[in-house]
Amino acid sequence: MGLAIQHLLGLEGISEEDITTILDTAERFHEVLQRDIKQVPTLRGKTVVNLFYESSTRTRISFELAEKRLSASPINFSATTSSVNKGETLRDTIRNIEAMKIDMVVVRHHAAGVPHFLTQCTDAVIINAGDGFHEHPTQALLDMMSIRRHFGRLRGLRVAIVGDILHSRVARSNAWGMRTMGVKLTLCGPPTLLPQHSEALGAKITDNLEEAARETDVLMLLRLQMERQQSGLFPAVREYRSRYGIDLEKMRMLPEHAIIMHPGPVNRGIELASNVADGPRSIILDQVTNGVAVRMAVLYLLGGGDNA
Amino acid sequence: MGLAIQHLLGLEGISEEDITTILDTAERFHEVLQRDIKQVPTLRGKTVVNLFYESSTRTRISFELAEKRLSASPINFSATTSSVNKGETLRDTIRNIEAMKIDMVVVRHHAAGVPHFLTQCTDAVIINAGDGFHEHPTQALLDMMSIRRHFGRLRGLRVAIVGDILHSRVARSNAWGMRTMGVKLTLCGPPTLLPQHSEALGAKITDNLEEAARETDVLMLLRLQMERQQSGLFPAVREYRSRYGIDLEKMRMLPEHAIIMHPGPVNRGIELASNVADGPRSIILDQVTNGVAVRMAVLYLLGGGDNA
């Protein structure tokens, strides 16, 4: 029932068995979340450091909740209040954390590869909560869990991800994970925001929204990073919305059974109209719930907890 | 033994029975606070988010202590470290929090009405920790608890609140609560800082400190918000102190049995001289202790905990 992996650095290279084990375990924790008392004692006495070098409310709270519901002790460490100011290197930080006998580290960092680097400095379990443009594996796991809960399976489903694919760690983690799980993936966005070489990701690439949408089972919109507009790669927001933003009109492109997803927070009126984001075909809030369950599963399976 | 209310948004409209139940329950928790081990297991497994859009040390710590002493799991969320930066709407924030299966939300916000708005977006229990110039109900509850502990009753007592009444959510919550509990209230301050229409609050209004003080049982001073001086409504600090600041000299206006209260933090030497704030007739520190007990009572009664 354990995992082949010892850390969760990304979904690239993770086996179908490991992903299935995580999703199945998350289902059990999903049941726990429906109870009146949502806490289980499985990680009592274990310490988890949440090491966030990028600000993030949702992901940090989701992990902190997952940790507390497993009875672990979270310690929050954010870059703004840290020895980062004193010029301490990342390696010194992690070796100090290890010396304090910490069991697990959840890390978010603006540089790709930091979680992998940390595994070389410490024996603590490392969980990637987002590293640069590289991976955000728990997001992709919660996305796959949400799709599997809705359709009852993953294999053979068609998923389209729309937005700034080039800079999206969410898209990358989903691409790796979904390929492994037998999902047919299409990545769609403005030509300047699409990867040049997509074969490695095993996905179809298009800048045509209709082509991506018309036969898909899932349409996942990415958040438009407004701050990236100055880069020159980016079309005007108005143009982006008119070509790739989903409103009720554009929803007609989709098959009737297709659902809408978004990792949040949504730019309402840009990538998604409010009546679509809040509409009956959106499972955005289920994704949030499933995020806590998936993070509990990952912490539990990697943290060597007792039976749930 | 439950409450008629499901949320604590303000004291306007709350029944005498509910206020009495909260104060009686707070008395039981006050006993717990005298013990060596101050923790009870009543809210074990419940998650409370402290959602503070205005900085506040005392109120936030008081709530966090109350939550921990009931064995609930607090998650702290402050605006400066939040997705607020990402332009997320309040409604999205609360719906996400709800999707994470959180039981209760303690919210402080600079805009009046936010706690009420949140009840329309979520099934979680909402507790108002201060909203704009509207209400700060747990402060008024702790004030009434402190008065009741001192005098043994509330009905028939005379209370005078002195300061910037117009902008004080503390004064407003006390006005609603004290009217319900049969307290005779006088609101006193510079004419520009008094409400125009006071009948709704059921209180007597005066700009004459001596009139407010000479027959009162309780004199409650409000904190002078220095940052509001630029508004033009405000007298000079020196003038304010000479007319409304309480020192030993002005204490002679009060009946001998009358007590001094203040919601803190005190501007020493402005609204209260140090030897009055720290003197034998001040119950300011009792208010702080009672604040934890009242918040435990509110969390307990609304959170559906087991018997205390």
Added chain:
Amino acid sequence: MGLAIQHLLGLEGISEEDITTILDTAERFHEVLQRDIKQVPTLRGKTVVNLFYESSTRTRISFELAEKRLSASPINFSATTSSVNKGETLRDTIRNIEAMKIDMVVVRHHAAGVPHFLTQCTDAVIINAGDGFHEHPTQALLDMMSIRRHFGRLRGLRVAIVGDILHSRVARSNAWGMRTMGVKLTLCGPPTLLPQHSEALGAKITDNLEEAARETDVLMLLRLQMERQQSGLFPAVREYRSRYGIDLEKMRMLPEHAIIMHPGPVNRGIELASNVADGPRSIILDQVTNGVAVRMAVLYLLGGGDNA
């Protein structure tokens, strides 16, 4: 088995018996830290406020870990998010904290004497986590624990501390503690950064590194506070490194059995070369581990916990 002291304000004046009791108790907690489950229930239901007026990641996390591993409830309070902005006095802050029935306060402040002052305002147990240029007693205790673990004893050992002695609370606390424990201490640094009157500290003073190093059992380097360079007291970094920075070349000055210590975070390439900091004779990371154990011991002994 208790301590003669009721607070830990500094090591000046603390008896050999008390220091020995703390170090012996820390050894027992060091064993706990090797276990899979590192938590003990000794301070369950006790509340500890971490009152940090200076930013500090390591010391704050080390205390927070120690508190959680004893099952106490930590409340974090940092100056940037506090009522400090509202001009509240330190005395009011602590009296409010006391009124909330808090058991212990861990305080770090830029002004010497603040922890002592707090003991006059409250009945809570006060633990000094660093006050100005005065003392940092838990750092000196963890240093002595680390030395005792390595050599099996303290009495008769020779320790040299090198750096900005004049402004170092770490050096001062070690000077008091080591004198009591029978260690022969040498303090070494640039002449402008040495105390004028050293007799009180019972240590030998020198600006000659070789003299300090050649017969020592322990060489402890202090962190160079870059921000203090503008003071005029300070040599250029390049000059400091060439005279007092320890690299493999300068390690030859030391006896072969001598070890390297540093309170962290290390300025790599300034006071210590990386291959010395990470080399086989460095016990820097042991110091970090021992820091958690020592803080558990202090909290436990002063907090009146049950048997460990």
